[in-house]
Structure formats: structure tokens, C-alpha cells
Amino acid sequence: MNDPLRNEYDVVGRPTPKKDGILKALGRAEYADDISMPGMLHGKLLRSPHPHARIVRIDISRAQALPGVRAVVTGKDFPGVKYGNLPQTRDYLPLAIDTVRYIGEEVAAVAAIDEDTAEEALDLIEVEYEPLAAVFDPEQAMLPGAPLVHDNATANVSAQVAFEFGEVDKAFSRADYVREDVYETQPVKQGMLEPHACVGQWDNSGKITLWSCKMSPYVVWRQLAMGLGVELGSVRVVQTVVGGGFSGGKQEAMPMDFCAVMLSRKTGRPVKIVHTMDEVLTIGHMRHPMKISLRTGTDKNGRILAQHCKMIANGGAYSSIGGFSMYLAGAMLNIPYRIPNIRYEAKRVYTNNGFCGALRGHTNTQICFARDSQLELIAADLGVDPIEIRHRNALQPGDETSNGFRIGTFAFDECIDRVVQLSGWREKRGKLPKYRGIGFGCGSHISGARLMGHSASAAEIRVQEDGTVHLSTGSTDVGQGADTVLSMIAAEVLGVEVNDVRFALVDSDSTPVDPGTFGSRVTFFTGNAVKRAAEDARRQLAEIAGQRMKANPDDLVFRGREIISRRDDRQRMSLKDAVRWGAFQTGRLVISHGTYAAGDEKIDFRTGHGNLSPAYNPSACAVEVEVDPETGQVKVVGFWGADDSGFPLNPLAVKGQVIGATVMSFGHALYETLVRIDGKVMNPSFRDYKMPLTTDVPKLTDFQHSNVITWEPEGPFGAKEAGQGAGTGVIAALANAIYDATGVRLNSLPLSPDRIRFAIKQKYETERAGKESPVAAE
Amino acid sequence: MKNLLPISLRVNGETHDVLVPPWRTLLEVLREHLGLTGAKRSCQEGQCGTCTVLIDGKAVNSCLYLAVEAQGKDIQTIEGLATGGNLDQIQKSFVQKGGIQCGFCTPGFVLATKSLLNENPNPSEDDIRTAMVGHLCRCTGYVQIIEAIQDAASQLKHESGN
Numbered sequence: 001m002n003d004p005l006r007n008e009y010d011v012v013g014r015p016t017p018k019k020d021g022i023l024k025a026l027g028r029a030e031y032a033d034d035i036s037m038p039g040m041l042h043g044k045l046l047r048s049p050h051p052h053a054r055i056v057r058i059d060i061s062r063a064q065a066l067p068g069v070r071a072v073v074t075g076k077d078f079p080g081v082k083y084g085n086l087p088q089t090r091d092y093l094p095l096a097i098d099t100v101r102y103i104g105e106e107v108a109a110v111a112a113i114d115e116d117t118a119e120e121a122l123d124l125i126e127v128e129y130e131p132l133a134a135v136f137d138p139e140q141a142m143l144p145g146a147p148l149v150h151d152n153a154t155a156n157v158s159a160q161v162a163f164e165f166g167e168v169d170k171a172f173s174r175a176d177y178v179r180e181d182v183y184e185t186q187p188v189k190q191g192m193l194e195p196h197a198c199v200g201q202w203d204n205s206g207k208i209t210l211w212s213c214k215m216s217p218y219v220v221w222r223q224l225a226m227g228l229g230v231e232l233g234s235v236r237v238v239q240t241v242v243g244g245g246f247s248g249g250k251q252e253a254m255p256m257d258f259c260a261v262m263l264s265r266k267t268g269r270p271v272k273i274v275h276t277m278d279e280v281l282t283i284g285h286m287r288h289p290m291k292i293s294l295r296t297g298t299d300k301n302g303r304i305l306a307q308h309c310k311m312i313a314n315g316g317a318y319s320s321i322g323g324f325s326m327y328l329a330g331a332m333l334n335i336p337y338r339i340p341n342i343r344y345e346a347k348r349v350y351t352n353n354g355f356c357g358a359l360r361g362h363t364n365t366q367i368c369f370a371r372d373s374q375l376e377l378i379a380a381d382l383g384v385d386p387i388e389i390r391h392r393n394a395l396q397p398g399d400e401t402s403n404g405f406r407i408g409t410f411a412f413d414e415c416i417d418r419v420v421q422l423s424g425w426r427e428k429r430g431k432l433p434k435y436r437g438i439g440f441g442c443g444s445h446i447s448g449a450r451l452m453g454h455s456a457s458a459a460e461i462r463v464q465e466d467g468t469v470h471l472s473t474g475s476t477d478v479g480q481g482a483d484t485v486l487s488m489i490a491a492e493v494l495g496v497e498v499n500d501v502r503f504a505l506v507d508s509d510s511t512p513v514d515p516g517t518f519g520s521r522v523t524f525f526t527g528n529a530v531k532r533a534a535e536d537a538r539r540q541l542a543e544i545a546g547q548r549m550k551a552n553p554d555d556l557v558f559r560g561r562e563i564i565s566r567r568d569d570r571q572r573m574s575l576k577d578a579v580r581w582g583a584f585q586t587g588r589l590v591i592s593h594g595t596y597a598a599g600d601e602k603i604d605f606r607t608g609h610g611n612l613s614p615a616y617n618p619s620a621c622a623v624e625v626e627v628d629p630e631t632g633q634v635k636v637v638g639f640w641g642a643d644d645s646g647f648p649l650n651p652l653a654v655k656g657q658v659i660g661a662t663v664m665s666f667g668h669a670l671y672e673t674l675v676r677i678d679g680k681v682m683n684p685s686f687r688d689y690k691m692p693l694t695t696d697v698p699k700l701t702d703f704q705h706s707n708v709i710t711w712e713p714e715g716p717f718g719a720k721e722a723g724q725g726a727g728t729g730v731i732a733a734l735a736n737a738i739y740d741a742t743g744v745r746l747n748s749l750p751l752s753p754d755r756i757r758f759a760i761k762q763k764y765e766t767e768r769a770g771k772e773s774p775v776a777a778e
Numbered sequence: 779m780k781n782l783l784p785i786s787l788r789v790n791g792e793t794h795d796v797l798v799p800p801w802r803t804l805l806e807v808l809r810e811h812l813g814l815t816g817a818k819r820s821c822q823e824g825q826c827g828t829c830t831v832l833i834d835g836k837a838v839n840s841c842l843y844l845a846v847e848a849q850g851k852d853i854q855t856i857e858g859l860a861t862g863g864n865l866d867q868i869q870k871s872f873v874q875k876g877g878i879q880c881g882f883c884t885p886g887f888v889l890a891t892k893s894l895l896n897e898n899p900n901p902s903e904d905d906i907r908t909a910m911v912g913h914l915c916r917c918t919g920y921v922q923i924i925e926a927i928q929d930a931a932s933q934l935k936h937e938s939g940n
Contacts, residue, residue, distance in 0.1 A: 015876075017876070018876070018879070020881070021873035021878045021881070024878050024884050025870075025872050025873050025878060025881075025884055026856065026857070026859075026860055026865070026869065027814075027815070027855070027857050027884075028816065029881050030815075031815075031882065033815075033818075033819055034809075192880070192882075192916055193818070193826055193828055193882045193914060193915075193916055194882045195819075241880075242880060243880045243881065243882030244879075244880040244882055246916070276822065277821045277822065277823075478880060479881065479917045480879065652922075653876065655921075656876045656879055656917070656918055659919035659921045660879065660918050660919045661919075663918075663919030664919070685821065685823060686821045686823075686914065687823060687825050691914055691916065693920075694908075694910040694913070694920045694923075694924065695907050695911050697920050700924060700925065703921055
């Protein structure tokens with residue numbers, strides 16, 4: 001076993017620049033919008049202007065007659081088969097047929113010789129709508145008599161989940177202290193800079209190909225076949241370089257994908273469709289806005305005895321992955337604190353808004369905001385130190401949570417202590433000047449999930465005669481560095497350099513099938529599959545070299561592109577000579593594969609019980625803010641975080657992941673929200689949808705992250721997740737810091753200047769009224 | 779027939795004659811007519827910086843710049859930065875320091891860095907932040923980008939012997 005503090009490996013554990021970085025720096029990485037093909041047409045989508053309406057009639061004749069237009073498609077061109085993620089919530093159609101359910105829903109599509117012509121043609125499509133009553137608020141949507149978004153969803157409930165772990169009523173009855181608070185979160189977008197883009201081709205042989213920036217190309221592959229009503233084998237999905245994902249539309253097939261291939265079928269030419277940023281920010285896929293009511297009972301020392309969480313999620317018009325999101329939010333109540341008794345009741349409600357799904361930190365972000373905000377209040381009420389209350393409740397290695405998560409490595413206490421030390425917490429808390437404050441927050445995340453459907457990862461390796469290693473997986477690099485870390489794992493096992501490994505983009509015709517990139521699963525699940533594939537290749541090479549060198553294959557080690565005998569290091573041959581000799585003289589090709597299924601444990605999604613992930617990652621952070629009381633503006637002046645990502649395989653990438661997740665949470669906490677009036681997004685532009693800028697992050701010297709290094713036995717070379725967990729505690733830390741700075745506590749996100757300014761004003765007025773007129777204050 | 783205009787653009791030292799409608803942006807002409815797809819199409823309203831090119835050494839949003847206006851000027855795109863297959867120091871620093879994740883913002887950041895260092899070879903951290911404020915990056919949280927720019931500045935200073 002590697003001693004993580006004295007890394008004995010040649011490749012893993014060393015900061016390694018991203019493999020595709022050079023192509024990207026040169027501007028030569030090919031994204032979907034960069035594709036151009038002979039005869040290629042350009043597509044545009046017509047979208048519903050109504051939040052809820054019946055489509056009475058669509059007349060495409062004028063659009064079709066416009067010079068330059070090659071084809072127009074409507075919902076009736078598709079077989080009318082609904083597709084989607086979970087079998088019980090398939091509710092998408094490639095294009096609406098008789099009903100539209102939100103502003104922006106796709107109704108028709110045009111292919112033309114250029115985008116201008118396609119755009120012009122959209123104006124010529126006549127759609128007669130019969131507007132229907134619409135509902136936007138989830139609580140109103142559940143009232144009797146509310147308009148139904150989908151006829152088959154009683155009271156508009158799209159998914160409902162209720163769990164009980166332990167004996168909740170009993171635990172509350174013996175609690176010394178109970179409090180309940182309500183937290184609300186907002187609609188937040190993925191915010192990737194590359195808009196969704198695709199090129200579709202349906203050739204005369206019936207082969208359907210989609211080139212697109214997908215994080216999970218095999219999910220898209222299955223959904224395309226489903227919605228097109230064709231055999232899976234006729235569909236090919238080719239992944240292009242992904243310009244940021246963060247889940248959402250790059251995780252699934254979208255109407256644009258169906259339209260691109262159907263327009264190609266009609267025209268016999270490839271068709272490219274690229275969303276504008278206005279479209280990206282208007283349409284579905286965003287974080288679920290939640291109303292979280294959290295009731296917590298503790299003993300007098302602040303040890304949590306029970307928690308009861310009621311949650312209502314505004315799901316929007318369609319389901320996406322929402323059914324799973326409702327399970328996940330409840331599951332995430334179990335980490336990173338010991339909560340022996342939990343009751344969870346969640347409803348995801350259909351409304352006539354853009355729909356919600358996964359986004360980095362998937363539901364965990366919202367739950368952590370509520371829980372760590374409340375924990376701070378509990379600590380204050382009970383007179384317990386805010387750091388101490390976290391230590392008292394911290395899960396420990398070896399624990400089993402009330403829902404059956406088995407906690408392995410989990411250096412949570414160390415993360416808390418590390419942050420206290422890095423941030424200078426003891427010198428700052430309660431001692432900073434007025435309007436300056438520091439807050440603490442914690443989180444945790446999974447390293448991949450055991451799912452009911454496709455859960456396992458696979459990898460294939462081919463060692464070529466020049467000694468290079470061709471690695472293909474079904475996981476995608478979305479910028480997080482999968483191309484590099486998976487190559488590093490293969491290189492470490494085979495004793496070659498990272499640059500000797502070629503990492504393939506996914507092509508469903510040739511790469512191994514895999515669920516894709518989400519849930520912090522790639523390094524862990526696919527990494528384990530790659531490690532096994534590389535070990536199999538190494539075994540094959542050892543047999544070949546052993547035969548050639550007349551040595552026992554078990555005595556051979558792989559290092560520096562050579563195969564060397566442990567017994568006599570003069571006995572050696574180069575890796576490439578072994579591949580050549582094997583292929584040329586003995587007819588053996590070095591082709592291997594490996595899989596990882598994380599054991600055969602299963603989650604019972606009805607009870608919520610089961611060990612979701614093979615490993616869990618705790619994190620803690622402290623954030624220092626300065627609040628301008630006149631404007632309500634918050635400046636983040638310092639941030640110190642620590643997490644336990646196991647053994648960081650590529651520290652350069654881990655740093656990028658944790659800081660990226662952190663800053664994304666700054667945006668969620670402070671600035672970002674979709675402003676919607678009657679279902680219409682009023683800010684579908686980066687001008688008005690405010691994401692963090694270079695000037696919104698603390699100075700480099702005051703922005704630190706530290707890995708508490710553990711060795712996760714189940715992870716590849718000891719690794720765990722890194723891309724999501726570190727961001728989950730950040731929002732509560734900011735809310736707690738703003739409270740420390742101003743004395744105002746905000747339970748609704750974003751913690752925007754108007755809300756802060758108003759709350760400060762209200763607090764001031766209340767205090768003044770109390771001073772001037774003690775009678776009135778009673 | 780659309781109202782087409784013959785224009786001449788000098789891009790990365792090479793002159794290109796193209797026939798384009800007068801309302802075409804420089805970004806559109808670079809990507810669609812000249813096959814230079816390094817400048818990226820994202821917000822198309824000057825908010826994100828992914829379409830950045832240099833005009834006479836200064837960073838501009840090519841999505842807000844009409845191609846006709848760029849005539850007679852020296853246009854540099856990301857494709858023109860590396861010489862003889864060797865990365866420019868700025869590109870090297872972005873790769874080495876982890877300033878690149880999904881890469882969609884990278885050409886814009888790299889060229890904006892070039893523009894910044896042209897004017898201010900010794901920028902402070904605050905100078906860098908201010909110069910990059912028109913560039914969004916959703917992946918990195920900016921820290922490794924700022925570190926890459928600092929590294930590029932110090933390497934270039936070292937190279938020029940100052």
C-alpha cells in the first residue's frame with residue numbers, strides 16, 4: 001500500500017497538466033459548434049410563447065415556401081413515444097404535439113441553408129394556441145382545482161418520496177431542544193459557456209448519427225432510440241469536446257437532438273443546431289428550487305437526536321431526473337452528521353416553468369444550506385461553540401448512518417480543524433469590525449452512486465506496437481480532467497508516461513458502454529475500471545515478455561516503458577518490443593478490458609435504505625465577508641476550505657475542482673437566480689443572470705484549500721470524489737458569515753443586496769423602535 | 779441575392795477577401811468564412827469574452843464588432859498565437875498552471891492576457907482581475923487562471939531579461 005504522505009508512485013499523486021490543454025490553448029479543440037460538413041444545413045427551433053396552451057393547429061406551408069428552407073418538422077413527424085430518465089417518469093416528447101407546458105417548449109424546427117434563413121422561417125410558422133390556465137407556484141399547484149400540467153399527475157405531484165429511519169417521534173419526545181426553520185432556494189442554471197450544440201445525420205442506410213457535447217452519451221443514445229422509435233443499434237452518438245456541463249441538458253437527449261436527426265432524414269443532409277444563450281437560459285434543466293422545512297431535536301449539548309425534513313420542490317413542466325433528485329435530497333440528510341432518527345417527506349411538483357434536474361451538488365447543495373444554517377442557530381441558542389457542535393455531531397469512519405450509508409474513510413473532524421487553523425477562526429469569530437464577519441459551513445458528497453439502472457463502468461485498453469496505450473471508456477471529460485486522471489491510472493499500472501496514453505472521446509459504436517459523467521463517479525467508478533483493464537493488459541504483456549525473456553511473468557515489473565525482471569534487472573525488454581513480438585511472432589494482441597460495479601449492494605428506493613456510494617467525502621469551509629450596509633453588497637474577502645478526497649491522484653485537477661465548485665456556490669449563494677414572471681424568464685442573458693467574475697473571488701493569499709489526505713481502500717489508488725462535495729457547505733458558510741457581519745439571518749437564496757439591505761434596515765428600525773418606545777415593543 | 783459586400787481582412791498576417799452581408803460580425807466571418815473556429819460563440823452580446831480576438835493588439839469581443847469595421851486592421855486570433863508549432867508562453871502557462879478545464883473560455887482568456895501584457899508587462903493581481911472582468915469561466919473559479927497569467931508575466935519578463 002502506498003503511504004499517501006510519501007507518494008511512492010511514478011505518475012499518480014503528481015500535479016499533471018490536463019492532457020487536452022494544449023489543443024484547447026491553441027483553439028484547436030473541436031466543439032460541436034465548430035463542426036462543419038459538406039452540404040450541412042442549419043436548424044432553428046420554434047418555441048412556445050405560452051406557459052400552458054393547447055396546440056390547435058400548426059401551418060408550416062409559408063415557412064416551407066421560403067427560399068433557402070429545406071425542411072420543417074413538427075411533433076407529428078415523431079412517433080409520439082415519450083422518453084425520459086426513469087421508467088416511471090418518462091414525460092418528454094421530441095416536440096410538443098397537442099400541449100405546451102412552459103414558455104420555451106419546442107414546437108417545430110426548421111432546416112435552412114443558413115441560420116438567418118432558418119430564423120426567418122420560424123416567423124412564418126403559424127401556430128394557433130388555445131391558452132390554458134397555468135400554475136407557477138408548487139404549493140398552489142397542489143391545491144384542489146389547480147390546473148393540471150400533466151393529466152396523469154394527481155395534484156401535479158410528479159414524484160413523491162417519504163422515508164423514516166429510526167424512531168423519530170420517540171427521539172423528538174426526549175429532545176431537550178427543538179427548533180424548526182424554513183429555507184427557500186432559487187432556480188439556478190448550470191451556466192456552462194458552451195451552449196448546447198449538435199449535428200444530426202440520418203443517412204439512407206438508416207444509420208442515425210448525432211455529434212454532440214454530451215456528458216453522458218449513452219444516456220442520449222438510449223433516449224434517442226426511444227423517442228425516435230428505432231432500434232438502438234441504428235443510433236450512433238459521438239461525443240464532441242464538452243465546453244462545460246454541470247449536468248442538465250448535456251446529460252440527456254434534448255429536442256434539438258431529435259430535430260437535427262429528423263431534419264436530416266427529411267433533407268438527406270447533416271443538420272447543425274446550436275442554442276443561443278437566450279435559449280439555454282430560458283429552457284429547462286436547472287437546479288430545483290426548494291422549500292425546505294427542517295425540524296431538529298437535540299440534547300442540551302447540541303447532539304442531534306432527530307431531524308424531520310419536509311420539502312417541496314418546484315419541478316417545472318417535466319420530470320428529467322427529478323424522481324431520483326427527491327430520493328437524493330433525503331439521502332443527503334444522512335451525511336456528514338450523525339443523525340440517528342430521520343423523517344423525510346418530499347414532493348416534486350409540476351408547474352408551468354422550465355423544468356429542473358441535476359446540477360453540480362445535485363440537491364445536496366440545497367440541503368446543506370438549510371442544515372448548516374440551522375446548526376449555527378442551534379449552537380447559539382444552546383451556548384455551544386459553532387465549531388464544537390460540528391465536532392460533536394460529525395460522522396466517524398466505521399459509522400453506519402440511519403439510512404444504511406457505510407462510512408469508510410471520513411476525515412471530517414480533521415477537515416474542520418484544518419479550516420479553523422487556516423482561516424484564523426479563533427482570532428476572527430466575533431472579533432471582526434462591524435459589517436465584517438466569518439461563517440462556517442460543512443458538506444459531504446458521494447463518490448458515484450449505485451443506481452437501479454446502469455451503474456457499472458467499463459474501460460478498454462489496446463497497447464499499440466509503438467508502446468502507446470489506447471484507452472477508451474464511456475465516461476467523458478467535461479473539463480474536470482477525466483482524460484488526464486484516467487490516463488494517469490493506466491500509465492501508473494503499465495509503467496509508461498501519461499503522454500503515452502491516448503484517451504478516446506466516446507463513440508457509441510466503438511467505446512464501451514457506461515452511464516457517463518455525473519454524481520462524482522468518474523475517477524472512482526471508471527478509474528477502477530481503467531485500473532483493472534490496465535492490470536489485465538499488464539498481465540498479458542508479462543506473459544508475452546516472460547515467454548520472450550524466459551522469465552516467470554510474476555517476476556516482471558513495469559517501469560519507465562520497460563518490462564524488467566525483479567530477480568535480475570539486466571533481464572529487461574522495452575514495452576513496445578514485447579507488444580511487437582507478441583503481435584508479430586505469436587499472434588497475441590494486447591487488448592484488455594476492465595469493469596467496476598461497486599459490489600452488488602442495492603438501494604431500496606421505496607424505503608430509502610441502502611449504501612448509495614462506495615465512499616463518502618466530507619468537507620468544511622470558512623468564509624469571511626464584508627457587507628456594505630448602504631447597498632447590501634457582499635464582498636467575499638477570504639475563503640478557507642478542506643476536504644477529504646482520499647488520495648488526490650492529480651492535485652492540480654483536484655485544486656481546480658474544489659475551487660471551481662466553491663466559486664460556483666458563491667454565485668448560487670449571492671447572485672444567481674432566474675427571475676420569472678408568470679413563467680417567463682426575465683433575465684435570459686449573462687448581462688442579467690449574474691455569475692461570479694474575477695473580481696468576485698478573494699485575493700489568492702486569502703483563498704486557500706487543503707486536502708486532508710486519506711487512503712480509501714475501495715478507490716483507485718486511494719482516491720475519492722473531488723468535484724462536488726467541496727461546494728456543498730459554501731452557501732451556509734456565506735449565510736452564517738453575513739449573519740456574523742450584520743446580525744441579519746436570511747433563509748431565502750440568493751442572499752442578494754436588496755434582501756440584505758432590507759433586512760438590515762428592518763433590524764435597525766426594530767431596534768430603534770424598541771429603544772424609543774419600550775411599550776410598543778411588547 | 780443578399781446584399782453582399784466584398785471585404786478584405788488581414789488575419790494572423792494573411793489577407794483574406796470575402797463576400798459577406800454588411801451586418802455580419804467579425805466572429806461570424808472568422809468562424810463561417812475563414813474556418814477559424816478558435817474564437818467561440820457563446821453569449822453573443824459581449825458579456826462572456828469567449829469570442830475575444832486582438833485588433834491592433836487590443837482585445838475586443840468579435841461578436842460585437844462588424845467585419846467591415848475590421849478592414850485595414852491587424853486581426854489576431856488564437857490560431858495565430860503559436861509560432862512554428864510552439865505554444866506561446868501564455869498558452870504554456872495556462873496549460874501548466876491548470877488554467878484550462880473545459881477550455882471554452884481559454885482562447886478568450888489567453889488573448890486577453892496577451893492584450894494586457896502588451897500594455898502592462900508587470901500587472902498586479904488586481905490589474906489582472908480588472909483586465910479579465912469581461913471573461914466568464916464557470917469551471918475554474920478563476921484562481922488557476924490568475925496564477926497562469928502571473929506565471930506568464932513572470933516568465934516573459936525573465937525571457938526579455940528585465
